[in-house]
Amino acid sequence: MMLEHADIRIDPARAADFETAILHGVRTVIAHARGFQGFKVNRSIESPGRYILTIYWDTLEDHTVGFRQSPAFGEWRAIVGPFFVQPPVVEHLELVGKSD
Amino acid sequence: MMLEHADIRIDPARAADFETAILHGVRTVIAHARGFQGFKVNRSIESPGRYILTIYWDTLEDHTVGFRQSPAFGEWRAIVGPFFVQPPVVEHLELVGKSD
Numbered sequence: 001m002m003l004e005h006a007d008i009r010i011d012p013a014r015a016a017d018f019e020t021a022i023l024h025g026v027r028t029v030i031a032h033a034r035g036f037q038g039f040k041v042n043r044s045i046e047s048p049g050r051y052i053l054t055i056y057w058d059t060l061e062d063h064t065v066g067f068r069q070s071p072a073f074g075e076w077r078a079i080v081g082p083f084f085v086q087p088p089v090v091e092h093l094e095l096v097g098k099s100d
Numbered sequence: 101m102m103l104e105h106a107d108i109r110i111d112p113a114r115a116a117d118f119e120t121a122i123l124h125g126v127r128t129v130i131a132h133a134r135g136f137q138g139f140k141v142n143r144s145i146e147s148p149g150r151y152i153l154t155i156y157w158d159t160l161e162d163h164t165v166g167f168r169q170s171p172a173f174g175e176w177r178a179i180v181g182p183f184f185v186q187p188p189v190v191e192h193l194e195l196v197g198k199s200d
Contacts, residue, residue, distance in 0.1 A: 003142060005152060023197045031199070042103060042193035045160065052105060052193060060145065093142035093152060097123045099131070 001037065004055040004063050007089040008080075012048035018083045019043075022053065025079035029072050030055060035062025049085070060092055101137060104155040104163050107189040108180075112148035118183045119143070122153065125179035129172050130155060135162025149185070160192055 010018045019041070026039050035058035044050035057063045067073055110118045119141070126139050135158035144150035157163045167173055 002145070005142075005144075019196050038199035040198040041196040042105075043196050044105075045102070045192040045194060047191060050191070051196070091147060091150070092145040094145060096119050096141040096143050096151070098140040099138035 001095075002057055002060055003093040003095075004053075004057060005091050005093050006053040006055075008051040008053060008084065009086050009088075010049045010051070010083040011085055014083055015043070015049065018051075018080075021083065022051070022080050025076050026053075026055070029076045029079070030067065033062065033067040033070070033072060035059055035066060053088075063092070101195075102157055102160055103193040103195075104153075104157060105191050105193050106153040106155075108151040108153060109185050109188075110149045110151070110183040111185055114183055115143070115149065118151075118180070121183065122151070122180050125176050126153075126155070129176045129179070130167065133162065133167040133170070133172060135159055135166060153188075163192070 008022075022041055026041070030036060030039070037056035037058060039056065040052075040054045042052045042054075044052070055063070108122075122141055126141070130136060130139070137156035137158060139156065140152075140154045142152045142154075144152075155163070
């Protein structure tokens with residue numbers, strides 16, 4: 001299991017519409033991708049318009065190949081892309097340790 | 101409940117020692133702070149030396165006042181601070197939505 005960690009910036013004036021759109025996009029598009037395990041969307045308290053989208057995937061390739069190279073990626077970006085004021089910064093993370 | 105999201109950069113050559121230190125620091129210092137609920141440490145796959153520390157707190161003030169203005173903050177920074185190659189970027193996040 002690994003995480004996709006996407007650092008997203010939008011116009012804070014559009015926050016309510018964006019939050020509706022990103023939840024809709026994850027639940028109706030990404031959640032059907034092979035290897036999808038779950039997700040979280042968090043908003044920054046200090047930086048209005050900054051969001052962290054975390055998606056849990058079985059493997060790195062489930063995201064980078066299976067999802068990104070499928071038609072579903074275009075469907076997803078059509079839903080959320082219009083809100084982005086700069087390209088999201090996306091990296092993949094693996095767990096070092098956590099609380100019990 | 102809210103999250104502290106710390107984006108940390110270290111020298112990748114010191115990754116093994118840093119990972120031991122940060123787990124030790126969270127478990128022996130931060131975990132005893134009032135309002136601490138849990139933590140995760142993740143390493144970036146694409147950017148060696150980049151780590152995301154997530155700490156779950158009851159309230160924002162448990163971190164920014166209760167922990168940061170206590171002697172425990174100095175103990176924590178003494179353990180992990182020597183590894184930082186730049187100041188960590190710390191923000192607080194609140195949940196918009198997640199999978200069931």
